[in-house]
Amino acid sequence: MSEVRIRTESLTKMYPGAEEDLCAVDRVSFECHAGEVFGLLGLNGAGKTTTLRMLSTALTPTSGTAEICGFDVANSSEDVRRSIGFLSGTTGLYHRLTAREMVSYFGELHGLGGSDLKNRVDEVLSYFGADEYANTRCEKLSTGMKQKVNIARTVVHNPPVLILDEPTSGLDVLAASATVDFVQSYRDEGKCVLFSTHIMSEAERLCDRIGIIHEGQLRACGTLEDLREITGQHYLEDVFRHFAVGEPA
Amino acid sequence: MSPLLRTLIRKETSELSRDRRVLLLGILLPILLYPAMMGGMSYLDEKSESETAARTFPIAVTGDQSEVLDAFRAAEGLSVVEDVPADSLRAAVESGRIELWVDASQGWWDEGDSDLPKLRLLSKNSRDNSREAKDRAHDVLRKVKRTERERRYEERTEGGQLDAVLGHGSVDVSSESESAGAGASRMLVYFLLVSIFMGGSAFATDMIAGEKERQTLETLFLIPADRDMVARAKLIVVSVGTTLTGLLSLASLAVTYRMGWIQSSNGPSAISPAALGQMAILVVPLALLIGTILLAISAYARSLKEAQYYVLPVLFALLIPAVLSMSQAIQLNMLMAVVPIANVAFAMRDAMLGNSDVFRLIIVATSTLFWTGLVLRFVSGSLRDEGTVLGFDPEPVFAKSPSGRGRALHLSMLLVVLAHFYIGNLLQSEYGIAGLAISLWLLPVYAIGVARFAANGGRLTDIFSWRLPHPAAWLAALLLAVGMWLPMAGALAPFQARFLPMPTDGHAAIEAMLGAQATWKLFSVVALSPGIAEELLFRGACLGLLLRLGSVKRAILLSSLYFALIHLDVFRLAPTFLLGVALAILVVRSRSIFVAMLFHVIYNGGLLLGGRYAETNDFPFDPQGVLAWSLSLAALAGAVLVLRSLRKAEPDQVEI
Numbered sequence: 007m008s009e010v011r012i013r014t015e016s017l018t019k020m021y022p023g024a025e026e027d028l029c030a031v032d033r034v035s036f037e038c039h040a041g042e043v044f045g046l047l048g049l050n051g052a053g054k055t056t057t058l059r060m061l062s063t064a065l066t067p068t069s070g071t072a073e074i075c076g077f078d079v080a081n082s083s084e085d086v087r088r089s090i091g092f093l094s095g096t097t098g099l100y101h102r103l104t105a106r107e108m109v110s111y112f113g114e115l116h117g118l119g120g121s122d123l124k125n126r127v128d129e130v131l132s133y134f135g136a137d138e139y140a141n142t143r144c145e146k147l148s149t150g151m152k153q154k155v156n157i158a159r160t161v162v163h164n165p166p167v168l169i170l171d172e173p174t175s176g177l178d179v180l181a182a183s184a185t186v187d188f189v190q191s192y193r194d195e196g197k198c199v200l201f202s203t204h205i206m207s208e209a210e211r212l213c214d215r216i217g218i219i220h221e222g223q224l225r226a227c228g229t230l231e232d233l234r235e236i237t238g239q240h241y242l243e244d245v246f247r248h249f250a251v252g253e254p255a
Numbered sequence: 256m257s258p259l260l261r262t263l264i265r266k267e268t269s270e271l272s273r274d275r276r277v278l279l280l281g282i283l284l285p286i287l288l289y290p291a292m293m294g295g296m297s298y299l300d301e302k303s304e305s306e307t308a309a310r311t312f313p314i315a316v317t318g319d320q321s322e323v324l325d326a327f328r329a330a331e332g333l334s335v336v337e338d339v340p341a342d343s344l345r346a347a348v349e350s351g352r353i354e355l356w357v358d359a360s361q362g363w364w365d366e367g368d369s370d371l372p373k374l375r376l377l378s379k380n381s382r383d384n385s386r387e388a389k390d391r392a393h394d395v396l397r398k399v400k401r402t403e404r405e406r407r408y409e410e411r412t413e414g415g416q417l418d419a420v421l422g423h424g425s426v427d428v429s430s431e432s433e434s435a436g437a438g439a440s441r442m443l444v445y446f447l448l449v450s451i452f453m454g455g456s457a458f459a460t461d462m463i464a465g466e467k468e469r470q471t472l473e474t475l476f477l478i479p480a481d482r483d484m485v486a487r488a489k490l491i492v493v494s495v496g497t498t499l500t501g502l503l504s505l506a507s508l509a510v511t512y513r514m515g516w517i518q519s520s521n522g523p524s525a526i527s528p529a530a531l532g533q534m535a536i537l538v539v540p541l542a543l544l545i546g547t548i549l550l551a552i553s554a555y556a557r558s559l560k561e562a563q564y565y566v567l568p569v570l571f572a573l574l575i576p577a578v579l580s581m582s583q584a585i586q587l588n589m590l591m592a593v594v595p596i597a598n599v600a601f602a603m604r605d606a607m608l609g610n611s612d613v614f615r616l617i618i619v620a621t622s623t624l625f626w627t628g629l630v631l632r633f634v635s636g637s638l639r640d641e642g643t644v645l646g647f648d649p650e651p652v653f654a655k656s657p658s659g660r661g662r663a664l665h666l667s668m669l670l671v672v673l674a675h676f677y678i679g680n681l682l683q684s685e686y687g688i689a690g691l692a693i694s695l696w697l698l699p700v701y702a703i704g705v706a707r708f709a710a711n712g713g714r715l716t717d718i719f720s721w722r723l724p725h726p727a728a729w730l731a732a733l734l735l736a737v738g739m740w741l742p743m744a745g746a747l748a749p750f751q752a753r754f755l756p757m758p759t760d761g762h763a764a765i766e767a768m769l770g771a772q773a774t775w776k777l778f779s780v781v782a783l784s785p786g787i788a789e790e791l792l793f794r795g796a797c798l799g800l801l802l803r804l805g806s807v808k809r810a811i812l813l814s815s816l817y818f819a820l821i822h823l824d825v826f827r828l829a830p831t832f833l834l835g836v837a838l839a840i841l842v843v844r845s846r847s848i849f850v851a852m853l854f855h856v857i858y859n860g861g862l863l864l865g866g867r868y869a870e871t872n873d874f875p876f877d878p879q880g881v882l883a884w885s886l887s888l889a890a891l892a893g894a895v896l897v898l899r900s901l902r903k904a905e906p907d908q909v910e911i
Binding site: 021022023025059063064065066084085087094096097098099100101102103111112114115116117119159 | 258259262263266269270273274469470471473474476477478479480481641644645650651654655656658659
């Protein structure tokens with residue numbers, strides 16, 4: 007088994023309520039390894055985004071622990087942030103910066119500088135075919151172009167762990183396909199990718215292992231074959247319904 | 256400066272430099288504001304004056320005083336019309352057909368010189384022309400009166416000259432720059448504030464609220480740095496921007512004066528370089544504070560649009576203290592020197608009037624930086640708040656969590672302070688000392704309301720520390736109350752009188768209400784009632800709830816602050832705060848509110864009875880002498896020793 011890059015143990019997030027507290031994530035435990043794409047599958051509001059935000063240190067867990075590359079999200083947050091690239095489908099760009107400035111800015115913020123920064127920025131922009139519009143302000147880019155710049159921004163510091171929260175939402179077929187291709191190639195480089203989605207076909211195509219999350223709880227976790235075997239269902243959609251709502255196909 | 260901070264600042268600056276709002280509001284507006292506004296107003300005034308001077312206004316004159324009629328016929332700028340029927344002259348003034356009706360047909364004055372006619376001028380003052388015609392008519396009448404006076408004087412003194420009796424003239428000793436400063440000081444700070452605020456809003460509102468809207472803030476929070484660094488970088492850029500806007504605005508004002516586009520009564524003049532220098536120094540803390548306030552708005556709002564909604568009301572709120580400086584009757588004293596915005600406005604006004612004081616300038620700058628720090632703390636707190644990442648507040652305002660309970664408590668205490676102010680003033684103005692007593696006995700009602708609203712379970716008796724204390728605690732309360740009389744009355748009061756003297760009319764008002772009352776009645780209102788009622792609210796509900804929400808020290812300080820605030824008198828803030836701290840420590844150490852009640856009654860009652868005794872008797876020893884101080888300090892030391900010993904007697908005692 008390859009190196010564990012993400013580990014959560016009874017990770018829980020509660021939001022205080024006027025009368026009673028709301029449990030957004032309820033004792034979620036899983037592991038992701040290097041060279042693996044782990045898909046977190048769930049309906050809207052299931053707790054996927056909250057889980058990923060806790061892993062990225064944007065939110066603080068109420069209880070439980072989570073580690074990225076051995077760093078605790080609560081106690082070593084700066085080390086965790088150094089180790090991850092985080093992207094969601096709704097993340098925006100700075101409109102008045104050019105694509106190159108945008109990527110360079112985040113490279114600098116992650117400690118790159120000088121020729122290393124320039125070379126790395128050229129490399130990632132070229133990889134995503136964004137070098138053609140590298141000097142165009144982000145406000146003038148199409149949705150697909152913006153997403154490519156965003157991914158370039160996410161990986162400019164070459165993080166060992168990539169956390170993607172529904173990265174294809176709102177994208178057209180080609181842009182979504184390019185994103186999926188990138189995730190596969192990043193996995194092939196030996197990186198760990200945690201990927202949340204509610205699109206079954208994407209999960210089926212991309213994920214080495216899948217966690218099904220529903221109402222804040224991780225209902226199942228394993229390879230697609232494992233889940234098929236447990237449920238006796240072939241299609242992932244049916245597998246998901248089995249675990250999430252207990253409905254037979 | 257760390258490379259990370261430098262990168263953050265460079266990016267913010269780069270983005271701002273490409274924003275046309277920044278160019279318009281932050282640079283062009285402050286440069287063009289004064290020349291456009293003052294120059295334009297000056298031009299319009301001059302034009303209007305010259306046009307008015309060249310105009311002739313139709314008026315009607317009735318009556319049979321030939322010298323009056325002749326004088327108006329001969330007057331320049333007035334033309335007497337004859338074709339308006341006598342019964343429609345008033346209507347003619349109202350409609351604008353004529354601008355003035357000089358009615359000299361009212362007969363003659365009865366007393367004194369019976370040859371003086373009664374004159375009535377009818378004008379429509381809401382119309383500029385009518386007002387101008389009236390002014391010209393006054394000039395005409397003044398000349399008629401003077402001629403008549405000179406004639407009579409000459410008759411009576413057989414050739415004497417009226418001017419030889421008394422002549423007078425006036426000399427203005429103000430320098431040109433002081434005259435210019437006096438004129439500018441009325442409006443300058445107001446416009447400077449608007450200019451800095453508008454420029455700053457272009458810099459700041461987009462910085463956090465815009466990032467929230469574009470969903471770039473979460474990404475920025477995921478860089479390997481503390482969120483405070485993000486806040487710091489944004490503050491630096493906003494502060495530099497607002498300072499630049501302020502300095503540009505000031506330079507523009509100086510140039511406007513220098514070019515003579517603003518006329519003072521002494522002709523073209525300029526504000527002195529010394530005044531401009533002081534104002535430039537004051538612009539820096541002012542710009543820092545405004546920049547931070549705008550950043551706080553930006554951090555609080557969830558979108559750029561929401562932030563823009565807040566900008567205008569906040570600007571109006573900030574202008575209120577600045578407007579105070581337009582009156583030379585209000586002075587920059589030590590109290591005003593710590594009031595944000597107003598302090599800088601007053602210091603700038605004084606600099607322009609040539610009345611500056613270096614010590615006060617330092618206090619003004621320091622207190623402004625202090626307020627900036629407080630607002631910056633709010634900004635940092637907002638950025639740490641999970642709602643900033645989530646885009647919504649995950650917690651209901653008055654949730655059953657510690658933060659929700661804290662909000663409920665602070666809101667209810669602030670409401671109590673306001674209610675006590677309005678209801679108390681109303682009752683005292685209607686019923687005097689009885690009204691004061693009623694307003695005090697409303698406090699326990701508020702206390703129960705606060706406890707019910709802000710508590711999160713538990714019995715009211717526990718929250719209010721409603722239990723009998725260890726016997727030694729009574730002794731501690733007694734010693735502490737007695738020991739505090741002299742330091743409070745003999746040391747703090749003179750210190751306060753030096754730095755924040757209570758106005759004499761404040762003393763007089765209190766004396767007027769309390770002075771004539773019987774001692775027993777006064778004792779019940781100023782010692783017994785507050786000793787019970789105030790304790791139930793501040794050491795009962797407020798301290799009791801605060802102790803459940805945070806640290807003991809914070810609970811003591813906050814409850815004392817509310818205790819000081821409810822006295823609603825800035826001149827008593829320090830003594831009431833210190834008293835609140837002593838009372839809170841007593842309750843925390845003894846876990847009994849009764850001890851605080853005893854202390855409060857003895858303390859207030861002792862001061863009252865001591866004061867009354869001194870009105871008619873001499874003290875057996877010098878109340879400020881060595882013996883009195885020795886006894887006081889001994890009592891305080893005794894109180895501390897007893898309080899410390901309580902820990903052994905009560906093992907679960909809270910440590911502070």
